[in-house]
Amino acid sequence: MKVLIIGGSVFLGRAITQEALRRGHEVTTFNRGVSGDDLPGAEAVRGDREVTADLERLAEGRTWDAVIDVCGFVPRVVGESVRVLSGRAATYAFISSISAIADFPAKPVDETSPLHPCEPDAGPDDGDYGALKAGCERAVEQGFAGNTLIIVPGLIIGPYENVGRLPWWLTRIARGGQVLAPGDPNRPIQLIDARDIAAFTLDRCEAATPGRFLTSGVQGNTTFGEWLALCARETGSNAEFVWADDAFLLDHGVQPWSELPLWAPDTPGFDAVWLPSSAKALAAGLRCRPVAETVRDTWAWLREIPEEKRSFGNAELRHGIDPQKEAELLDAWLRRAPS
Template sequence: MRILVLGGSRFLGRHIVEEALLRGHTVTTFNRGVSGSLPGVEEIHGDREDAADLERLVDGRHWDIVVDTCGYVPRVVLASAQALSGHATTYAFISTISALDGFPSKPGTDESGLWACEPDAGPDDGDYGVLKAGCERAVSVGFTGNALFIQPGLILGPYENVARLPWWLTRISHGGQVLAPGSPTVPMQLIDARDIAAFTLDQSEAGVADRFIVTGPAGNATYGSWLEMCKDVTGSDASFVWVDDQFLLDREVGPFVELPLWAPPGPDMDNFWSASTERAFAAGLRSRPVLETVRDTWEWLREIPEESRVYGSSRQHGIAPDKEQAILEEWHKRS
């Protein structure tokens, strides 16, 4: 099959490209060419926000599958979907579970609707999840053909550019006392980017037009077991100091950002780690053990000099060492 990947040079997009090549497909990528290149693909450089670049991309071409890995603004996705309509059979859009109306305050299920957002909305018309909902609508109204929507949960794995797991692996590899947030028994729901890539291509190859929540089984790790995996694969002598959620919040520690994947309990986060995945697993989703994801991410990360590691593509992840130490000292005094 002929596959076009919008994006395709970073994290999930890169895994989709690699999986497609392993399956023997002919792959074209369309991006600005600022994040490196991959062997074995036809690279077309351009800006999806430029109408002339989109016209040049589709001129005289047809693909069996388009996978859109980098659509964040509805009106931009709408232009891409309209340009590719008639030039592809299936349009697979990588959305997010955050596009579901009310999530995570409300449960994320296959029956959940989307946040209200128009298909031609601009970048200032909502937050990440709301805009992704608008992007899904943009594909629905702009593309004639099969529309497949993939709504991932929390994605980890090699090439991670959000840098949640890479930050924890790096921090834990340094050893010593490590600030661990909340409770080690908090259940998580994690999925490897490679499993999303395989599922996306499985459904696209079959011409499926549907919407799937794609994440791991609920409780496939706990926060404690996940950090212990990081300790084991790095060979670290780290010891975890579990600090109360409210104690951290009172000291303005940022959930998800300063302590990646820390989601303090509360009504706004009640359903974050318990999304429904029945439809995806019934359709053939496979989710590898979390330990495999942690191990393979460390094997990739350790080849990058520590001074060259980047802990986030849009914002820096990880607590500052001085702040971590000050909180640990204060916690020990209190205890």
């Protein structure tokens, strides 16, 4: 199969490129060459998807069996890619986000749940991340002359993660000592490895199967406590987890999701953050590896990077709590917690 991957060098895009090459597909990646390294074996075409001339140069004289769009965030930009590539591939697969679903994370969601309102030609200032992803979905479905495949990931972890959720926890736990742990350690969570989404996406492209699939993994495939214990085991850490309840953390200004990555307090608005249904994708062949395997492989990758060179999140959203703030919170919690 001939595959064009828009992106293809960072995290999920890298996983898709790597899996496509492993399967023996002929792979072309299209990106600016500034976010990640090219994988050996793939043809790398440099260009900016926001520049129509670059897209037209990419498409000239070429056809593919599938286009996989990993880095579409603005409907107007995605729509232009769709326009130029329409008729040059049998399938256009777009990697969306569970944030595109209007009811998430307040209610349980699946593929039938309504999306945020957003026009398919919306610009970057016409909505937040989730709304714009919804508009991108509409741009693909309304503009591509062929099969459209929409992949809707939940919380993705795995090697080469550039968001900094699991890498931050691994790094922090590896240092040892008392570690501030959020909420209820028995709270079930739902995680999925980027490599499993990559395999499923390519399975659907190979079968030329259109449709929309929520790929959030298996409900309750671990708990927060089990997950952090896996991090301690893999890093060989002697960390002592100090579990502080949601109310204490919120009262002390800890930001859910970012300062203690993946912490979603048991409060209104987060009621169903770990309850999305991947039943449709699982029935169609999505296979999810154990979380322990993902933690092991992520640490094997991360430990080769010097700690001072590890980066968690981006300029707009940094993941992980400041060490001084963590120490102050630990002290405050231990002074007030019953013995």
